[in-house]
Amino acid sequence: MSRNKTFDIDKAIENAMEVFWEKGYEGTSMQDLVDALGLSRSSIYETFGSKKDLYLVALDRYEDQSNDCLGSILYEKGPAKELLIRFFNKVIEHNMPKSCFMVNATLEMTAHPDVSGRAQSTTAKNERAFYQLLTRALTNGEIKGNPNLRALSQYLVNVKYGISVSAVTSDRQTLDNIVSMSLNFLR
Template sequence: MSRRKSFEIPKVLDLAIDVFWHKGYEGCSMQDLVEQLGLSRSSIYETFGSKEDLYLQALERYDLQSKQQLGSILYEQGSAKELLLRYFHEVIEYTGRRSCFMVNASLELAASHQKVYNLVKANMAENEEAFYQLLERAVQSGELKGTWDIKALAQYLVNVMHGITVTTVTADREMLDNIVRNSLYFLP
């Protein structure tokens, strides 16, 4: 007969996100996880599998949370410029001087770990699609004028987002706001 778990998996995953976000995958030991999650090794292994499995589940949860927190902004009604300014403001607040967990995963593991690569690639594609849809609406409303390659602009905005999250680690707010404003040069 199995014992009932006395912890909530989503809360534990949130704690794991913080640990991996702070230390990275390689820099995080199983002892770090035991201490920060407040669970025994056996509970971690029984519930999540390996350290790698826990990391992947934490990365998936982070992806879902960031989409709910940030991605929905891009689908709201309003001018593209206002929505993008608000979106990037929220990105800066959300990552808060520690870059983006997904970007960190990309830098640390995507080149050598297929599952992380797949998660990062899917995340980038979803972000690109959200930017693309917003830019399409801007073209239809007349806000975005000229002959722009909307797909290339959407890819550019994904890159801007990643760059901003990395820059949050060392830059002051004025610099970040300048980067955001200048990155939206194509919108009046």
């Protein structure tokens, strides 16, 4: 008969996420995880499977938290420019000073289909969120001209990822300038 787990699985995932986010997948040893989670190797393996399985669970947790923190802003009612400024301010706050865990994972683990698939799914969700906001903004006369909203949505995803990376080394004024220039298509 197996013993009941006597630790907080959510807390363990949070701790693993922090270690992977800081050190990357390759830079994280099992001993790092044992130390951070306060669990034995066997407990980690029994609960999560392999190191990579735990990494994927941590990446999924990060994505869920990012969606809760960021994604909902784009679906709120209000002027598009205000919503986008709030969204990008949250991106900056969320990623200073260590960049985006999903972007880091994508760069480090691009050859792994399970990681690149998650990154593609995240990109698609972001594009959909921007697209619906831009569609409303176009209808409300908040957008200059008649741009390709799909391409503009892809552009804003790229801005998000660029800000996530730039947040590591740039000062706040530089990041605010990037946001301001990126939103010039709005009235």
